[in-house]
Amino acid sequence: MGETAEFALYDERVAAGLQGSAAAGGGLPAFLDIHHSSVGPGTLTARIETRPELMTPFGNLHGGVLAALCDHVLGTVCYPVIPRGAWAATTEFKVNYLAPVTSGALQATATIVSMTKRTAVVRIDVVNDGRPVCMAQGTVLIMAPKGE
Numbered sequence: 001m002g003e004t005a006e007f008a009l010y011d012e013r014v015a016a017g018l019q020g021s022a023a024a025g026g027g028l029p030a031f032l033d034i035h036h037s038s039v040g041p042g043t044l045t046a047r048i049e050t051r052p053e054l055m056t057p058f059g060n061l062h063g064g065v066l067a068a069l070c071d072h073v074l075g076t077v078c079y080p081v082i083p084r085g086a087w088a089a090t091t092e093f094k095v096n097y098l099a100p101v102t103s104g105a106l107q108a109t110a111t112i113v114s115m116t117k118r119t120a121v122v123r124i125d126v127v128n129d130g131r132p133v134c135m136a137q138g139t140v141l142i143m144a145p146k147g148e
Contacts, residue, residue, distance in 0.1 A: 018039045035048070046110075060100045066095065070095055070134065073122075074136070078115075086145050088140040088141070089141045094137055097134055099133045107127050109125050122138055124138075
């Protein structure tokens with residue numbers, strides 16, 4: 001997927017509203033200081049910086065941070081291509097940790113692989129300063145707007 005023609009509901013205003021910091025929604029995205037650097041039809045790239053409070057006692061980034069980043073982009077990538085008022089709920093995802101992270105920035109790119117009216121399958125690739133460190137794939141349930 002990933003082409004505008006394949007996402008008839010693509011809303012540039014929603015995509016533009018997702019650009020920048022995810023802190024406005026509060027919660028874990030705000031704590032992790034996730035920034036959306038690129039949003040397009042069926043794709044979203046987000047970035048976070050490693051920092052001491054996200055590390056394990058062994059000096060590696062906690063795997064839960066990578067999982068949370070993957071879960072965040074898994075659902076968020078859907079918002080510009082689903083009906084206004086609908087929401088995306090993660091039903092499952094699998095994470096493969098490929099390499100430890102000890103410093104630097106993480107960049108997660110989510111791409112919608114398949115989408116129906118009710119579900120989307122999304123692939124996420126995470127790099128640490130250009131080196132692949134994690135990949136994930138998951139499914140989200142697309143909940144129709146209330147009243148529909």
